[in-house]
Structures are given as structure tokens and as C-alpha cells.
Amino acid sequence: MPRFERKQNIFRNKDALGESYQPETIEEREEEIDQYMDALQPVVDGWEPNNIFLYGNTGVGKTAVTDYLLDQLREDVSDYEDVNLSVISLNCKTLNSSYQVAVELVNKLRPSGGEISSTGYPQQAVFKKLYAELEDIGGTILLVLDEIDAIGDRDELLYELPRARANDNLDDAKVGLIGISNDFKFRDQLDPRVQDTLCERELQFPPYDAPELENILQSRASIAIVDDAIKDGVLKFCAALAARDSGSARQALDLLRLAGEIAENNDRDAITEDHVEAARSRLEQERVEEGMRELTTHGRLALLAVVSKAAKAETPCRTRDIYEEYLTLCESSDTDSLAQRSVHNHLSDLRMLGILSANENRSGSRGNYYSYELDVPFSSAVEAMDDVLRLDEEIETIRDIATMNNRS
DNA sequence: TATCCACTGGAACATAAGGTTG
DNA sequence: CAACCTTATGTTCCAGTGGATA
Numbered sequence: 001m002p003r004f005e006r007k008q009n010i011f012r013n014k015d016a017l018g019e020s021y022q023p024e025t026i027e028e029r030e031e032e033i034d035q036y037m038d039a040l041q042p043v044v045d046g047w048e049p050n051n052i053f054l055y056g057n058t059g060v061g062k063t064a065v066t067d068y069l070l071d072q073l074r075e076d077v078s079d080y081e082d083v084n085l086s087v088i089s090l091n092c093k094t095l096n097s098s099y100q101v102a103v104e105l106v107n108k109l110r111p112s113g114g115e116i117s118s119t120g121y122p123q124q125a126v127f128k129k130l131y132a133e134l135e136d137i138g139g140t141i142l143l144v145l146d147e148i149d150a151i152g153d154r155d156e157l158l159y160e161l162p163r164a165r166a167n168d169n170l171d172d173a174k175v176g177l178i179g180i181s182n183d184f185k186f187r188d189q190l191d192p193r194v195q196d197t198l199c200e201r202e203l204q205f206p207p208y209d210a211p212e213l214e215n216i217l218q219s220r221a222s223i224a225i226v227d228d229a230i231k232d233g234v235l236k237f238c239a240a241l242a243a244r245d246s247g248s249a250r251q252a253l254d255l256l257r258l259a260g261e262i263a264e265n266n267d268r269d270a271i272t273e274d275h276v277e278a279a280r281s282r283l284e285q286e287r288v289e290e291g292m293r294e295l296t297t298h299g300r301l302a303l304l305a306v307v308s309k310a311a312k313a314e315t316p317c318r319t320r321d322i323y324e325e326y327l328t329l330c331e332s333s334d335t336d337s338l339a340q341r342s343v344h345n346h347l348s349d350l351r352m353l354g355i356l357s358a359n360e361n362r363s364g365s366r367g368n369y370y371s372y373e374l375d376v377p378f379s380s381a382v383e384a385m386d387d388v389l390r391l392d393e394e395i396e397t398i399r400d401i402a403t404m405n406n407r408s
Numbered sequence: 409t410a411t412c413c414a415c416t417g418g419a420a421c422a423t424a425a426g427g428t429t430g
Numbered sequence: 431c432a433a434c435c436t437t438a439t440g441t442t443c444c445a446g447t448g449g450a451t452a
Contacts, residue, residue, distance in 0.1 A: 364450030367414030
């Protein structure tokens with residue numbers, strides 16, 4: 001008979017390393033917290049709130065600090081009867097226009113059953129509905145738009161909302177926007193008029209360095225992990241890996257959590273650096289697979305073309321050759337092929353996702369072009385394609401070729 | 409010094425598929 | 431139903447680019 005047994009040799013409270021965990025105190029961000037509180041002061045004083053714009057890489061504490069401070073703010077403001085504060089948070093990751101953000105906000109505010117559909121209305125009609133909902137709530141409203149860079153240059157909402165009172169669209173409600181962005185360039189590409197208003201107060205969150213990450217890990221580990229279950233140097237190692245890569249606390253915590261899970265599954269009593277190393281490569285693999293899952297058919301075929309080239313040891317490799325490979329793949333999988341320009345777009349996307357890398361090739365009279373190659377281990381790419389794609393035959397062929405070339 | 413290669417990347421446009429309203 | 435809305439994806443067109451070459 002199989003039997004389940006509780007394993008508790010490593011973790012005491014694993015959730016403390018998870019995404020949704022809210023720590024009691026935030027480490028290493030005192031300065032940002034001071035500035036942030038200063039920017040929020042008008043809310044307490046009962047004035048119109050500032051619009052605030054936060055930027056910095058993923059995992060540097062923007063969302064964590066926001067959640068932490070707004071909780072505190074709500075609590076402290078309840079002492080003043082003339083301030084009626086509502087906070088509305090929305091993650092815009094999958095919302096790539098102002099229109100969709102506005103629709104999502106309206107639906108969030110409406111009772112279930114009263115939601116509106118995500119297309120069909122003129123944009124201004126959606127904004128009107130949003131104003132109506134905000135008026136309904138009244139008082140001071142803080143709108144937290146996380147990962148706001150997803151809306152790209154369709155930023156009308158960011159122009160409209162801060163001016164809503166001046167334009168008599170809002171009367172009772174005092175709205176403050178808090179925009180959070182992972183992308184430094186996003187700020188600069190905004191309409192200058194939007195920059196003026198949205199970026200009234202700007203907070204920059206720099207990446208954590210290795211010692212800071214180690215402190216953060218230390219304080220979380222003391223809650224999450226059993227005493228003595230971490231070998232010397234493990235936290236330092238996690239911190240160093242994350243600092244070198246992204247400066248992200250999220251990444252450092254993920255490494256530690258996964259390393260712990262690996263140790264636990266192997267029935268060990270402590271996490272070692274080897275476990276961290278194993279966690280690192282697994283996270284890398286997951287990142288690649290995640291990226292591939294999002295791809296369209298032709299995005300996958302374009303990637304498969306590069307993988308196939310890599311199997312034949314023909315990478316790095318110029319666009320033209322990849323395109324030819326792509327055409328044969330299309331044929332053998334009975335898919336209509338796209339124009340070269342479109343495949344070029346897919347290759348650019350793959351480059352953004354960090355799955356491909358490109359070297360600029362300036363060879364004078366023979367033209368300037370990119371040479372693409374895989375930016376992830378060949379084997380993880382094939383594994384991920386296998387899990388994600390429905391092109392078994394083609395992958396088998398590529399596997400065979402790779403074996404012949406001793407590359408797998 | 410002008411020309412040229414082999415692209416890159418931006419922009420306008422097309423199409424189809426989802427939806428609204430009156 | 432027609433008229434109108436947004437979105438996703440792809441197409442067509444074109445102005446750069448910059449070192450090698452004639």
C-alpha cells in the first residue's frame with residue numbers, strides 16, 4: 001500500500017518564500033519607503049492624491065512596498081473621519097491597451113453579473129462607465145496599476161484619468177494613479193503630457209546587490225526553513241546568482257525555495273549548493289518553457305527552425321537560412337508559410353524573450369544582418385519544444401540529426 | 409568617394425473574428 | 431439587420447545602416 005507521510009525536514013513555513021507572502025517588515029528599502037510615504041501624504045491630509053510612478057526591474061520590491069504601505073495607509077487613515085479611502089489594484093500584465101485596462105477596472109467595480117464585454121464599445125464609452133463607477137465609490141481612490149508598461153503606447157487612460165476632475169467627469173471622487181513599471185523605457189515613450197501628470201512623483205527602485213539579497217534571504221529563511229537546514233554558503237550562493245542575473249529578490253527566493261524542495265525530495269536534512277545549482281537550471285528551463293507556451297504556431301515554427309539549425313551545428317545563422325529552414329518545416333507540417341518579414345518579427349520576439357540571441361554582423365559590401373543562435377541550452381530547448389509542440393515527427397528528425405552530430 | 413549588400417525596423421494597411429447599439 | 435467598435439495577426443512598402451569594394 002502506498003502511504004503519504006508528512007515531510008518536514010527542511011521547511012517550517014514554505015509559504016514565506018512564496019510569491020503571495022507579505023512580510024511584516026520590508027528589508028533594504030528604507031529610503032524608497034520614506035519617499036513613498038511623502039508622496040502619499042496628501043491622502044492623509046485629505047487633499048487630492050499625487051499620481052505616483054514606480055519603476056525598477058521585476059523583484060526589486062515595488063509591489064511588495066506598495067502593498068505594505070497601502071495597508072498601513074488604510075489603517076492609519078481610518079482614524080480620520082473625513083477621509084474615505086478606497087484602493088483598487090489591477091495587474092495589467094495581460095492587458096495591452098488602455099481600453100482593456102478600463103474594461104477590467106469597470107468589471108472589477110461592478111457586481112458580478114454586471115460585467116461588460118472586452119470589445120465592442122467606443123473607447124470613450126468605456127471611460128464614461130469607469131467614471132460612473134468611480135463616482136459611485138466617491139472619496140479618495142487610489143488606482144494601483146501594476147505592470148502598466150504592458151499597455152505600450154496606447155496610454156489614453158493615463159492621460160484621461162488625472163484630468164477627469166478638471167474635465168468635470170468626476171466630482172465626488174478624488175483619484176490618484178499609482179503606476180508600476182518594470183520597463184525603464186516605458187516612462188520615456190509616454191506622451192509628454194502624460195509624463196507631466198502621471199510622473200508627478202517618481203520612485204526608482206534599483207536592483208538589490210548580493211549583500212542586500214543575502215539579508216533578505218536570511219530574514220525569510222529564518223521563518224520558512226528549519227534551523228540548521230541550510231549549509232554554510234548556500235544563502236550567499238543564492239544571493240550571488242540572483243545579483244549577477246537580475247538583482248531580483250523574487251529570483252533569489254525562488255532559488256532557495258526550489259533548492260529546498262529538491263533537498264526535501266531527496267530526503268536530505270539540509271540544503272546544499274548542489275541543490276541550488278539544480279534549482280537554477282530547473283528555473284531556467286521553466287522560464288524557457290513558459291516563453292514557448294505563449295508562442296503562436298508560426299512563432300514555434302520559427303524557433304523550431306533555429307533549433308533544427310542548431311542540431312545540424314549550423315548556428316549562428318543568418319535570417320535567410322533560418323527562413324529557408326522555416327519553409328521546409330512549414331511544408332512538412334502542412335502549414336501555410338508566412339512572408340520573410342513576419343518570420344523576422346517572430347525572431348525579434350524570441351530575442352526579447354531571451355530564447356534567442358543575435359550578433360550584429362557588419363560585413364560591408366555583403367550587407368549587415370543578424371546571426372541568430374539559441375540563448376538557452378540545446379537540450380532544454382528540445383525538451384521544452386517536446387512538451388509544448390504538437391510536431392512530434394519534426395522533433396524526432398531533429399533529435400536524430402542532433403545525435404548524429406553528437407549534440408544531444 | 410560613390411555604391412552596394414542584406415538585412416533591420418518602422419509604419420500603414422488588410423483581414424477576420426470577436427463584440428456593441430438601435 | 432447595418433453601422434460601428436477593438437484586437438490579433440500578417441502583409442506590403444520603404445527608408446535607413448555602415449563597412450567593404452570598385
